[in-house]
Structures are given as C-alpha cells and as structure tokens.
Amino acid sequence: MLSEGLVHLEGATFLRLADNITNDSLGPSSKDFQKVFYNPAMAGSRTRSVILMKNIIDSGFLGDSEIYAIDGLAASGLRARRWLNELPEEYSKRMRVTICDLNENSLNWAMKNHEQFPPSHGEGILTPRQGDLRTAVLDQGWHWVDVDPFGSPMPFLDTAIQSLARRAVLEISATDTAALTGSSRTALMRRYGARVKTDGLAHDSGMRVLLACIARNAASHDRSIQPILSIWDSHHLRVSVKVTKSIKVSNELEENLGWRVASPKVEEVQASIDAKLMPPSSLESLPMHCFLPLSYPINRKDNRVSGPLWVGQIGNESIMAGFTEEIAMSLCTTSLDEDKLLSWTERDFELEKRRILRSIRYIQQEAEVADCRCLILTDDLASWQNQGSPPSPNKMIELIQNKGFKAARSHYSKPSFRTNAPWDIIVECLNETQPPM
Numbered sequence: 001m002l003s004e005g006l007v008h009l010e011g012a013t014f015l016r017l018a019d020n021i022t023n024d025s026l027g028p029s030s031k032d033f034q035k036v037f038y039n040p041a042m043a044g045s046r047t048r049s050v051i052l053m054k055n056i057i058d059s060g061f062l063g064d065s066e067i068y069a070i071d072g073l074a075a076s077g078l079r080a081r082r083w084l085n086e087l088p089e090e091y092s093k094r095m096r097v098t099i100c101d102l103n104e105n106s107l108n109w110a111m112k113n114h115e116q117f118p119p120s121h122g123e124g125i126l127t128p129r130q131g132d133l134r135t136a137v138l139d140q141g142w143h144w145v146d147v148d149p150f151g152s153p154m155p156f157l158d159t160a161i162q163s164l165a166r167r168a169v170l171e172i173s174a175t176d177t178a179a180l181t182g183s184s185r186t187a188l189m190r191r192y193g194a195r196v197k198t199d200g201l202a203h204d205s206g207m208r209v210l211l212a213c214i215a216r217n218a219a220s221h222d223r224s225i226q227p228i229l230s231i232w233d234s235h236h237l238r239v240s241v242k243v244t245k246s247i248k249v250s251n252e253l254e255e256n257l258g259w260r261v262a263s264p265k266v267e268e269v270q271a272s273i274d275a276k277l278m279p280p281s282s283l284e285s286l287p288m289h290c291f292l293p294l295s296y297p298i299n300r301k302d303n304r305v306s307g308p309l310w311v312g313q314i315g316n317e318s319i320m321a322g323f324t325e326e327i328a329m330s331l332c333t334t335s336l337d338e339d340k341l342l343s344w345t346e347r348d349f350e351l352e353k354r355r356i357l358r359s360i361r362y363i364q365q366e367a368e369v370a371d372c373r374c375l376i377l378t379d380d381l382a383s384w385q386n387q388g389s390p391p392s393p394n395k396m397i398e399l400i401q402n403k404g405f406k407a408a409r410s411h412y413s414k415p416s417f418r419t420n421a422p423w424d425i426i427v428e429c430l431n432e433t434q435p436p437m
C-alpha cells in the first residue's frame, strides 16, 4: 500500500504523488534523478496520447492482436497507466505495456500506484523495466514507443527506431525549445544539423526540423514515416508518427525534405510553385514565406533560410478528426460520484474537464487542413501587408472558405490559420477585413 503523498487525479486516472512531491514542488523544476518526476504541465500531452492511441487502434493500423507498447522514460508512469485505464476495455485487454526508467524509485512508485489504482475495468498488463532506454528498448520489437526526455530526444532516436515492429507508432517529445526554435544556434546545428530563423514561424520550423531528423534516421533503417499529430504545447514540442518498414523510402524522403525561406524573392516563389510546395498565384505580391525543395541551391549563410526541414504533411486527417470533445469527455474524465479519495469540489472536476478540452482545442478542425502547408500568423500578415489592425483568424477563415478554399484554425502558440488558398486570395481576404479608408 502507498501511504504517504497527495492523491491526484489527471484525466480519469488517480495517482498518489511520491512523498517528495508537494503542491508547491509539482512541475519541471526537479530533475534530481533519484526523485520521482511528475509534471502537471504535461497533462495535455498525456491526454492527447490516450486519444491518439484509441484513434490509431480504431483505424486498424496496429492489427487486431496484442499491442506491445513502451513508455520509455516513464517517470511516474502516469502516461502508461492512463493508456491502460482510459482506453476502452476491449483495447486495454490487448495492451502489453512496459514502463522503462533509469530510476528504480520511479518504477517502484508507478507499480505501487498501479496496484492501488488499477484500471477501472481491470484489463491491461503493466511491466517495469529498469535501465537505460537506449539499450532497454532493443529487448524486443514494439508497436508503440514513447520517448519523453528532459531536453533533446536525439540520443534516444536511433535505437527507438530500430526497435519498431513493421508497422508502429513513435511518439517523441522535445523540451530543448531554445535549440529547436533557433535561439541556441550551435545546439541546433550540433543536435539536429539544421538552422532555424527566429521569426513567428520558428516553432513550426523547429517541429519540421525534428520531423526531418526522424525521417532521415528511419530511412537509414529502411523505414518511412507519416506524421499523424505534431503539436507545440507551452514549453515542449511533441510529434507522433507512423513508421512503416519499406525499402522504397528514398524518393519519398527527398520529396518531403526541403527549406523554408522568409521574405522570398520572385524566383524562389516561382520555384516553390513549380515544385508544388505552394498553390499557383500571381507574383504581384510576394508571400511572407515559402518552402523550397531540398535540391534548390541554398546559400547556407543566408539568414532567411531555415532547414533542412520536413516540408510534407505534419498531421493525418482521419486520425486528427477523431479528436472530438465527445471522445475526450468519455475517455479522459470521471465524475464526482466515482471519487472517494480526493477532496475535490464539483468546480475542481469542472476545471479538470476544461483542461482536457483545452488540450485538444482546434485539432479536430485542423484535420480539414492537415494537407495544407501554408500557416499564416494573422499579426504577421497585417504588418507584412502594411495593414493597420490584424484580422481575426476566424474572419479570414470565413472569407477564404467563401471563395471555395480550405482554411481552419491552427493549434499553434499564436493566432493563426492553415489554408490551401493561393497568396493572392489571402491578400484579397485580408483587404476585405480592413475598414474603408
């Protein structure tokens, strides 16, 4: 039995926090490897992981027998415990989940929590594995590997990819934000072999740099990737990709890698259109950014350029469309009647429900534009076109849709939308939002 420590609820899963954790010390401050680490700021990431797993199993991608999953840097083990507890019973029955961590205390604590608060339907198997993930992951093949480190995931990438079954899902977090968004240029070059311009799209560029690294590493092991969900959430980035064994990967890889150029010149925009990296548009007004193919002759000293990065889709339409409020509510929340342990009020439960809904905001809408490369930040758009007030993303979306193109809000840290509309149409819609002179 666990006796000490606060009882906490995240999603629909209880955990007793280790006695070294108090309400005041919750969070990312403690990286003491002897302590059990629990960071409530990652709750949204764990919620999305549960819903993603449900949607992937629904899609049939992982077949219909046992699913071997590893929560590779498990800490409190809450992610794995949420999979088992919050997935529907018939899915949990198929789950064989391993929690791996260097820290034995963490695994002991996670297993004690699992004993005290087992999955409500009683299904699913959880096994601890103490050790270094870089070698432990090679114990067997996996259908699902989760890598959620302090800082950069790069040290774990190669063996994680080698350990994957022929069809598998890899979920990777990165918290080395300063490197990935280009503020720490040397760390970015050293770890990811890329450059990122520190502008409004730096977070999107950093995410694409990470996807390019995963794709190249996968290709070196005869595997191809298909991104299914890519998200920045406050201090961290998370990408989830399907990985499939295939020897025909090299063409596909080259098509999906390239560069992003800020303030592009006419010939660069034309090259982007020719490579089908942006919709045809007149070149009267030039866009804020464009993608270029990997083969384009880039001057590496040109500070307008970010990359090499992934220029393909960063999400999958049908999987993202499954991030509905109904699914989130039914899987990831519990009601007051079921609580015998927390001194939560009805309002506390209401706040937890709101947190759950916030963690999936815009993902379902963004599914409609998952194949659209163009991400527009409305504040940047207004200043680029010398317009006074930035338009509301919703107004822009409505105007663009009325002209027959796709547009939807983006799950991004700044007001923004994605669209397949040509640049001319975006400018025309912007002008329509401005008050008459």
Ligand SMILES: C[S@@+](CC[C@H](N)C(=O)[O-])C[C@H]1O[C@@H](n2cnc3c(N)ncnc32)[C@H](O)[C@@H]1O
Binding pocket: 033, 037, 038, 039, 042, 046, 072, 073, 074, 075, 076, 077, 078, 079, 100, 101, 102, 103, 106, 131, 132, 133, 134, 148, 149, 150
């Ligand atoms: C950011 S925490 C993981 C958080 C957890 N995934 C969650 O959702 O709460 C990183 C964990 O990785 C563990 N760790 C660090 N290096 C490791 C390695 N090489 N192999 C296995 N575990 C490691 C640490 O002990 C720590 O518990």
